[in-house]
Amino acid sequence: MITTNTSSENWDLYRKVTHCLVGHTRLVLSYSGGLDSTVLLDILTRLKNNSDHFTSSPFMLRAIYVHHGISNYSDEWASHCFNQCKIRGIPFSVIHINCYNAENKQRNIEALARNLRYKKLYNRLNSKEILLTAHHMNDQVESLFLALKRGSGPSGLSGMSKNALYANKYRLLRPLLDCSREQLEMYAYKKKLVWIEDDTNTDTRFDRNFLRIKILPSIYQRWPCFNQVVARTAQLCRDQENLLNELLSESFQKLIDESDGSLLFIPLFQYSIPKRQALLRRWLLHFSMKMPSYQLINRIWKEVVLSRKDATPILQLDKYLCRRFREKLYILPVNMRCSLNRIELSWNIIHNVFILPYNLGKLIYQPLSINEHVPKNPFDLHLNINSSLNTSHDVFEKYKKVLTHCFVRSPKSDEKISIIFGNIDGLLYILGRNHGRHLKKIWQELGVPPWLRSRIPLLFYNKTLITAIGVFITHNGKIISKENTLWKISWLQDIISYKIFKNSVRYHLE
Numbered sequence: 262m263i264t265t266n267t268s269s270e271n272w273d274l275y276r277k278v279t280h281c282l283v284g285h286t287r288l289v290l291s292y293s294g295g296l297d298s299t300v301l302l303d304i305l306t307r308l309k310n311n312s313d314h315f316t317s318s319p320f321m322l323r324a325i326y327v328h329h330g331i332s333n334y335s336d337e338w339a340s341h342c343f344n345q346c347k348i349r350g351i352p353f354s355v356i357h358i359n360c361y362n363a364e365n366k367q368r369n370i371e372a373l374a375r376n377l378r379y380k381k382l383y384n385r386l387n388s389k390e391i392l393l394t395a396h397h398m399n400d401q402v403e404s405l406f407l408a409l410k411r412g413s414g415p416s417g418l419s420g421m422s423k424n425a426l427y428a429n430k431y432r433l434l435r436p437l438l439d440c441s442r443e444q445l446e447m448y449a450y451k452k453k454l455v456w457i458e459d460d461t462n463t464d465t466r467f468d469r470n471f472l473r474i475k476i477l478p479s480i481y482q483r484w485p486c487f488n489q490v491v492a493r494t495a496q497l498c499r500d501q502e503n504l505l506n507e508l509l510s511e512s513f514q515k516l517i518d519e520s521d522g523s524l525l526f527i528p529l530f531q532y533s534i535p536k537r538q539a540l541l542r543r544w545l546l547h548f549s550m551k552m553p554s555y556q557l558i559n560r561i562w563k564e565v566v567l568s569r570k571d572a573t574p575i576l577q578l579d580k581y582l583c584r585r586f587r588e589k590l591y592i593l594p595v596n597m598r599c600s601l602n603r604i605e606l607s608w609n610i611i612h613n614v615f616i617l618p619y620n621l622g623k624l625i626y627q628p629l630s631i632n633e634h635v636p637k638n639p640f641d642l643h644l645n646i647n648s649s650l651n652t653s654h655d656v657f658e659k660y661k662k663v664l665t666h667c668f669v670r671s672p673k674s675d676e677k678i679s680i681i682f683g684n685i686d687g688l689l690y691i692l693g694r695n696h697g698r699h700l701k702k703i704w705q706e707l708g709v710p711p712w713l714r715s716r717i718p719l720l721f722y723n724k725t726l727i728t729a730i731g732v733f734i735t736h737n738g739k740i741i742s743k744e745n746t747l748w749k750i751s752w753l754q755d756i757i758s759y760k761i762f763k764n765s766v767r768y769h770l771e
């Protein structure tokens with residue numbers, strides 16, 4: 262039993278971990294085999310085996326090691342972790358990730374490994390499972406120093422949270438966050454635990470190692486309680502941030518358009534500079550971006566919002582773009598920087614499904630009898646369907662899958678079907694409007710942002726434009742009641758900005 266030989270320090274650790282776990286019964290430990298996560302593995306195993314003593318309900322525990330493929334020792338570490346779990350009877354698995362594919366060559370490998378690790382770990386969680394890491398108080402101190410260096414302000418100084426929710430669905434607990442590294446070392450020595458030392462931990466070229474090895478020891482020597490004080494400061498900053506979130510929430514909700522994540526910036530001109538900055542920062546965090554620096558917030562304001570009225574400003578933020586269209590700001594994936602080249606593809610209607618290029622999703626046509634299905638509205642849209650199919654931990658995840666439908670006349674037997682992307686010449690006559698217009702003018706009238714214009718599939722029957730799928734239908738595409746059938750065309754797409762579809766529905770009904 263734990264009770265007979267447990268020192269008061271270890272009791273403190275058990276108590277803190279138990280306290281953090283309340284209400285959670287399916288635990289997945291992110292286990293690196295290092296000292297911290299070995300201590301957590303050991304504590305969790307003990308709590309699990311004595312759950313009647315420590316916790317109100319027994320819990321399930323498994324561990325995952327992430328093989329980054331960076332160190333030459335990764336295989337040995339994986340088998341070490343396997344053995345440690347086996348000794349304790351804890352189910353164990355390994356996730357392999359590849360940080361060295363071509364796309365990633367230029368980027369900070371440490372940060373990349375970390376992002377990929379969390380993404381893969383979250384993807385492996387079953388429903389109700391939560392992730393645990395072994396971050397402790399000294400890690401928190403290092404994080405705060407790094408936030409100071411980045412200049413990310415009070416939100417950065419809030420550090421890591423003991424209980425966090427990512428992308429609104431993944432729970433991450435850090436049960437050791439209130440425990441010092443010293444406490445964990447004492448536990449490990451007393452329990453004669455076996456762990457591995459990461460060879461890169463001594464490399465002071467990495468900022469975190471530099472702080473841990475060169476800077477913080479002298480601080481701890483002079484002020485032994487320094488890490489506790491820093492942890493308290495982080496908590497105070499977090500409280501302030503939460504309060505600010507509460508106070509700004511109403512203003513923020515008025516600015517953000519949840520359907521595409523865009524931000525109305527006109528009202529920001531009336532606010533004080535700190536309020537404006539706080540709202541812009543919240544907007545970026547809405548996309549789960551890393552804490553933005555003040556400098557970045559200022560650049561968005563100066564280079565995007567305040568750029569000339571006729572300019573099309575683009576600011577690249579790592580993998581994303583910040584763009585302005587009319588009175589709104591948008592965050593977009595970086596591949597939306599340029600428009601697509603004009604292409605023309607034929608659709609053999611033996612196949613109901615047509616896979617679109619450039620990851621634009623797929624089209625599906627379905628012939629319907631006009632008697633059984635006369636749509637009141639030739640458009641129909643379903644936002645966010647299939648979000649469960651998309652398990653990637655992507656900032657655009659919640660905007661990813663959209664299904665739009667439109668209803669047009671069926672093609673005649675001598676009409677070939679094709680899909681064209683890009684601009685087309687000549688005047689177009691579309692339903693809901695009397696006069697002919699050029700395509701560019703229609704995009705403008707419908708408020709379709711420039712970066713989407715070349716990404717909307719145009720359906721042609723021979724040389725005749727029938728519909729810009731999901732956006733408008735031409736007079737040539739109108740359902741003719743004397744025909745027996747019509748076509749329902751559905752577009753399952755990944756595009757993030759579909760405000761246009763709402764506009765087009767309204768437009769058509771006028």
Ligand SMILES: Nc1ncnc2c1ncn2[C@@H]1O[C@H](COP(=O)(O)OP(=O)(O)OP(=O)(O)O)[C@@H](O)[C@H]1O
Pocket residue numbers: 291292293297298325326327328329375393394395396400
């Ligand atoms: N290879 C790994 N496999 C599984 N879990 C890991 C791995 N590396 C680290 N972890 C988990 O992450 C925690 C933090 O580890 P570490 O401080 O080395 O990571 P980091 O890359 O600096 O990331 P962070 O910014 O989250 O601290 C560990 O206690 C452990 O729970």
